[in-house]
Amino acid sequence: MKVCTSVSEFIKLRKAGSLGRIGFVPTMGALHIGHGSLIERSVKESDTTILSIYVNPTQFDNVDDLANYPDKNSADLELAESLNVDVVLMPTYEQLYPDHYRYSVDENKFSQQLCGAHRQGHFTGVLTVVMKLLNIVRPSSAYFGEKDQQQLRLIEGMVDSFFLDCQVIGCDTVRDDDGLALSSRNLNLTVEQRRKAPVFSKALTMLLNDDEVASSLSDDGFKVDYIQTIGNRRYGAVFLGQVRLIDNVELNGGLIKCGVNEVAQ
Ligand code: AMP
Numbered sequence: 001m002k003v004c005t006s007v008s009e010f011i012k013l014r015k016a017g018s019l020g021r022i023g024f025v026p027t028m029g030a031l032h033i034g035h036g037s038l039i040e041r042s043v044k045e046s047d048t049t050i051l052s053i054y055v056n057p058t059q060f061d062n063v064d065d066l067a068n069y070p071d072k073n074s075a076d077l078e079l080a081e082s083l084n085v086d087v088v089l090m091p092t093y094e095q096l097y098p099d100h101y102r103y104s105v106d107e108n109k110f111s112q113q114l115c116g117a118h119r120q121g122h123f124t125g126v127l128t129v130v131m132k133l134l135n136i137v138r139p140s141s142a143y144f145g146e147k148d149q150q151q152l153r154l155i156e157g158m159v160d161s162f163f164l165d166c167q168v169i170g171c172d173t174v175r176d177d178d179g180l181a182l183s184s185r186n187l188n189l190t191v192e193q194r195r196k197a198p199v200f201s202k203a204l205t206m207l208l209n210d211d212e213v214a215s216s217l218s219d220d221g222f223k224v225d226y227i228q229t230i231g232n233r234r235y236g237a238v239f240l241g242q243v244r245l246i247d248n249v250e251l252n253g254g255l256i257k258c259g260v261n262e263v264a265q
Helices: 007-015 033-045 063-067 073-082 114-118 122-137 146-161 184-188 191-196 198-204 210-219
Strands: 002-004 022-027 048-053 087-089 141-145 167-171 223-230 233-240 243-250 255-258 261-264
Touching: 002 007, 007 087, 007 122, 022 033, 022 122, 033 048, 033 073, 033 141, 033 167, 048 073, 048 122, 073 087, 087 122, 114 122, 114 146, 114 223, 114 233, 122 146, 141 146, 146 167, 146 233, 146 243, 184 243, 198 210, 198 233, 198 243, 210 223, 210 233
Parallel strands: 002 087, 022 048, 022 141, 048 087, 141 167
Antiparallel strands: 223 233, 233 243, 255 261
16 A cells, blocks of 8 residues: 655546546545445445545634544555555645635535534635645545535535546445444544434434424433524534534435424334
8 A cells, every 4th residue: 555645646647548447535534344344335336546645724613623523544545445445645735735725616505504503614715625635636436424414415516517537436434333424523523422422313213303303302401503404304413512414315215394393214
């Protein structure tokens, strides 16, 4: 496995032309089995799998959140190697943002909802860094998790809108046995918070409307950012202490209208 800390070195490698069909898995590190599932799929479907590890500051609207983002580089590299990643790209801010973020990619509709309504500039940061990485890596396929469903949909839209020659592949959410979606941020939960966290994932599937789910979570000690059903998918974001958890579930069996919200049947 090659570790590339330089964008120009990586581009030289890609231009040498021996990588074949490239599968790309962009991450912010602190890898877990959820990331692993994306990597495994890429390895199966591609000649070369490129993993990027980069904690992208432009998608954080809170300096403490950025400072506390988990970081475990050597364990990440071990996991990547064991999963047969070919190249790990670990660029620096200076390399990725030679423009100091003067240029950015905006979406002005869906990015304003859900997480976008609660994290100022978040999706502009996400779309901008993903655009940069896709242009550097030039993958045939790029793998993203359904766990961040809004992000996945926005990236699909960006790839279509800018005619990028890349297939965006959505991968199922990997959960712990108790139903909690795996997330790097789970590492920051205390033992007590980790014990309580699966209540959030379960609540999203409850046969209640969104407001009722939100108030049940508040009663259980979560600080609710939003619970919102769009189409047949219920999205949510909550805080346990300083740790923000997001999740979404497909509501099978259809929906009935119930006041301003919709409720699973
Ligand atoms: P992150 O490192 O959190 O930015 O995530 C990198 C990629 O892994 C994104 O496409 C995420 O949606 C995906 N991912 C994160 N957690 C999971 C999970 N539990 N199951 C599947 N994919 C995930």
